[in-house]
Amino acid sequence: MRAFVISEVDGVLSTAVSSVDLAPLQPSDVLVRVDYSGVNFKDALVAAAPSRVRRVATLIGGVDAAGTVADSPNTSFPAGTRVAVHGGDLGVARDGGFAEFVYAPARFLSSLPATISTRDAMVIGTAGFTAMASVLALESNGLRKGNEVLVTGATGGVGSIAVTLLANLGYLPVASTGSSHETAWLHERGAVRVIGRGDISDRLDRVLGSERWAGAIDCVGGDTLNQILRSLRYGGAVAASGLVASAELKTTVYPFITRAVSLLGIDAVEATATTRQIVWAALGNLATRIDFTPLIDREIQMEDLPDAFESIRNGSTRGRILVNPTPGQTVRR
């Protein structure tokens, strides 16, 4: 089968679409024929040398895949089941989804709701799963519909899907972006307001800013997360999933002890089977109301992946990049 192989030898990275013989790591692994994969920020980190996240020298990349079970020893996922495959060490320490087939443990698989095609599942991907998990976490914390919710990195994968989901659920998403040229597109996705990266909070000379946001979904980290914390309303929460700006967080305890705000950690990688079921079911319920096509930055083939990683690294993507492992026509925006 064809696959996108990443290899690091003596600190030098090489990538190539190659012919690969695939074998299961464990006899219990499920074989999935991949219809689509998607490109995530993490994939760009894996395809770098040195890499902070890749744990083996050579592997097939791709932390995401969606397709149909081709062969399975697991009765929960019989052949023919449409699935999303993500999480664990997929595309990080074991062969991933940039391929025509992928072997994965059953715990990385989620059956797709009937309302979600395998193509839409990869428009959603790990990014959209994380966005939905973030919304559910804010709701569990008491977020009420009709309130403004800040979304950072709004034109990216997690951000653009978060804006879309929030708008469709009756919240008022405010999109924070460094891509002001995408303002109209963000409004079309449902943003009630679009603000700059530096416009999240005020009173920078004081310990706390004005109480602005009932909730926030942040995939940027660093000082952005600090500014969110100091501008959440009393009792509000931020669902934090990412670190595109920085993994460092310098803040004070004042937002927590004087405004009772909450910092909710979101992790898609080790999500339990129950969490996966809840999140994909919630996505399935919304899917009939959402046109996923405008969230596609472009559809590419595996040969185009190095360019896609570069776009992700320089923050110039809009929504999600789909990867079609079958040679043929690609769709560009």
Ligand SMILES: NC(=O)c1ccc[n+]([C@@H]2O[C@H](COP(=O)([O-])OP(=O)(O)OC[C@H]3O[C@@H](n4cnc5c(N)ncnc54)[C@H](OP(=O)(O)O)[C@@H]3O)[C@@H](O)[C@H]2O)c1
């Ligand atoms: N916790 C988990 O399980 C989990 C799951 C999925 C993703 N993540 C993390 O979430 C983050 C986003 O992933 P993604 O796939 O959505 O990435 P992405 O598609 O590349 O989107 C990131 C967006 O962040 C903004 N951005 C880029 N560089 C920035 C900078 N230096 N400062 C501020 N904003 C910047 C850009 O949006 P604007 O131009 O609109 O500002 C960019 O489009 C990553 O850190 C990823 O590792 C975590």
